[in-house]
Amino acid sequence: MLELDDLRIHFPLASGEVVKAVDGVTLKLAAGETVGLVGESGSGKSTIGKAALGLIPATSGAIRAGGEDVVGASAATLRRLRSRAQIIFQDPHASLNPRMTISRSVAEGLILNTPLRGRALRERVAELLARVGLPEQFLNRFPHELSGGQKQRACIARALALDPEVLVLDEPTSALDVSVQAQILTFLKELQAARPSMTSLFISHNLAVVRFLCQRVAVMYLGRIVEEGPVAEVFENPRHPYTRALLAAAPAPEANPRAKGPRVDYVELTGDIPSPVNTPPGCAFHTRCPVARKGICDVDRPADLDVGPRHRAACHFARDLEAA
Numbered sequence: 001m002l003e004l005d006d007l008r009i010h011f012p013l014a015s016g017e018v019v020k021a022v023d024g025v026t027l028k029l030a031a032g033e034t035v036g037l038v039g040e041s042g043s044g045k046s047t048i049g050k051a052a053l054g055l056i057p058a059t060s061g062a063i064r065a066g067g068e069d070v071v072g073a074s075a076a077t078l079r080r081l082r083s084r085a086q087i088i089f090q091d092p093h094a095s096l097n098p099r100m101t102i103s104r105s106v107a108e109g110l111i112l113n114t115p116l117r118g119r120a121l122r123e124r125v126a127e128l129l130a131r132v133g134l135p136e137q138f139l140n141r142f143p144h145e146l147s148g149g150q151k152q153r154a155c156i157a158r159a160l161a162l163d164p165e166v167l168v169l170d171e172p173t174s175a176l177d178v179s180v181q182a183q184i185l186t187f188l189k190e191l192q193a194a195r196p197s198m199t200s201l202f203i204s205h206n207l208a209v210v211r212f213l214c215q216r217v218a219v220m221y222l223g224r225i226v227e228e229g230p231v232a233e234v235f236e237n238p239r240h241p242y243t244r245a246l247l248a249a250a251p252a253p254e255a256n257p258r259a260k261g262p263r264v265d266y267v268e269l270t271g272d273i274p275s276p277v278n279t280p281p282g283c284a285f286h287t288r289c290p291v292a293r294k295g296i297c298d299v300d301r302p303a304d305l306d307v308g309p310r311h312r313a314a315c316h317f318a319r320d321l322e323a324a
Helices: 045-052 075-082 102-113 118-131 148-160 178-194 207-213 231-236 241-249
Strands: 002-012 018-029 034-038 060-065 085-088 166-170 199-203 216-221 224-230 305-308 311-313
Touching: 002 045, 018 045, 018 199, 018 224, 034 045, 034 207, 045 060, 045 085, 045 166, 045 199, 075 085, 085 148, 102 118, 102 148, 118 148, 148 178, 178 207, 199 207, 207 231, 216 231, 216 241, 224 231, 224 241
Parallel strands: 034 199, 034 216, 085 166, 166 199
Antiparallel strands: 002 018, 002 060, 216 224, 224 311, 305 311
């Protein structure tokens, strides 16, 4: 339902340099699957999510969403695609038009893509808002009259209005209070059960949330996917040093393998992520990697190694890093 093939997204600078936001990503999502995309800020997660729906142009590679080719697609093709694929943005405060009522914002996609009008349209909008826990009195309110959690619920209702086949969720709870996050996540879990055929790309920093919602996870570093596999397999037996560092930094016990049983040593990273303008040669992670070897990691870009069922890692030593 969603396929990225050697996707590259580069942004030229006035200085003549190039920001390599996404640098050769291949990822496939099957129908009904929820895949988590995790990594540090600046790794290219949100760029991938927006590019998947044609909101950001790709430099090279292929993107197919819902059977439609996104790269180089015409305006008519993109419009048809967007009736089948939707996105929930990270910031609910900036996602809604402040001049539109909530009902108008939710109805926008229905007006553009369906014949619903008048009473039938109002009933459909009220049904969508009730589905996300917003009663009828919110229909004619403006965004500034809603809390952050209520705004995000309205954004979710808008995204679900056309019953999309593909849904991109770009950190939909990161801007919300913890109690509101729990409500939204519970609703998303219920949505998975209600819409088992819907395919979702869930972008997040929160490993506990990814474990709660996703069947598979892809770990990004500096525009590349360094590890991918089933959530339980990757979290319990990570084969890339960067994945291990992310798990070591996770404060939630349910997301942190150190909380259960004997494990291999999990290291904490030092230094900052390199600039995407001047990416290191070889393995992009070698400047911070505790197991990097000179003459190998700083020279050769590692290939994806199969380290388990549907589990792969882009590390020269992935097969040597099996957990105890």
